[in-house]
Amino acid sequence: MAMSRDDIFTKVQEVLVDALAVDDDEVSYESTLMGDLGAESIDFLDIVFRLEKAFGIKIPREELFPAESLMNDAELVHNGKLTDKGIKLLREKMPHTDLTDFEKNPDINKMSDLFTVNAIVNYIENKIS
Numbered sequence: 308m309a310m311s312r313d314d315i316f317t318k319v320q321e322v323l324v325d326a327l328a329v330d331d332d333e334v335s336y337e338s339t340l341m342g343d344l345g346a347e348s349i350d351f352l353d354i355v356f357r358l359e360k361a362f363g364i365k366i367p368r369e370e371l372f373p374a375e376s377l378m379n380d381a382e383l384v385h386n387g388k389l390t391d392k393g394i395k396l397l398r399e400k401m402p403h404t405d406l407t408d409f410e411k412n413p414d415i416n417k418m419s420d421l422f423t424v425n426a427i428v429n430y431i432e433n434k435i436s
Contacts, residue, residue, distance in 0.1 A: 309435075309436065310435065312428065312432060315362075315428050315431050315432055315435075316336065316424070316428050318361050318362065318431075319334075319358070319361075319424060319427050319428055319431065320334045320424070321361070322354065322357040322358055322361050323340075323344060323354065323424065325357065326346075326350060326353050326354050326357050327340075327344050327345060327346055327350060327354075329344050329345070334424055335424065336423070336424050336425040336428065337423060337424070337425065338423060338424045339419065339420050339422060339423050340354070340419070340422040340423070340424075341419040341420075341422060342419065342420060346422075351368075351372050352368070355368055355371060355372075358371075358427070358431065362431055362434070362435060364431075364434050364435060366430075366434070369400070370400070370430075371427070371430055372422060373397070373400035373401060377389070377393055377396060377397060377400075378415060378418075380393070383396060384415055387414060387415055387416065388412075388413045388414055388415065389413035389415060389418075393413070394406070394410055394413055401421065401426070402433075403426050403427075403429035403430040403433060404421050404423070404426040404429070405425075405426075406421070409421060
């Protein structure tokens with residue numbers, strides 16, 4: 308039986324509550340992992356591991372959180388902003404994320420705002436369907 312979006316959210320919420328020591332009510336679809344929930348890059352490995360365990364799937368790290376590999380490429384980042392090529396690549400790598408607002412001002416310092424609970428739920432939903 309397929310999991311509903313709400314079931315997926317509930318499991319993702321449990322994972323984030325455990326991994327980041329936050330309260331249930333702090334984790335909403337709109338929550339950003341770093342800004343709202345206080346995650347640091349070291350936490351991403353733990354989150355991926357816990358998601359794999361919770362959903363019984365394999366998650367290549369670059370698939371869920373691809374931003375790190377983009378940051379160090381001069382063709383993709385110029386003057387602290389993603390280039391058109393960088394945005395195109397990000398769109399390919401993160402089909403589970405809405406990039407509309409980010410594309411208006413693709414400041415690499417705002418990339419962490421793309422890592423939302425909703426993006427994780429979308430990712431898991433695509434992965435298990």
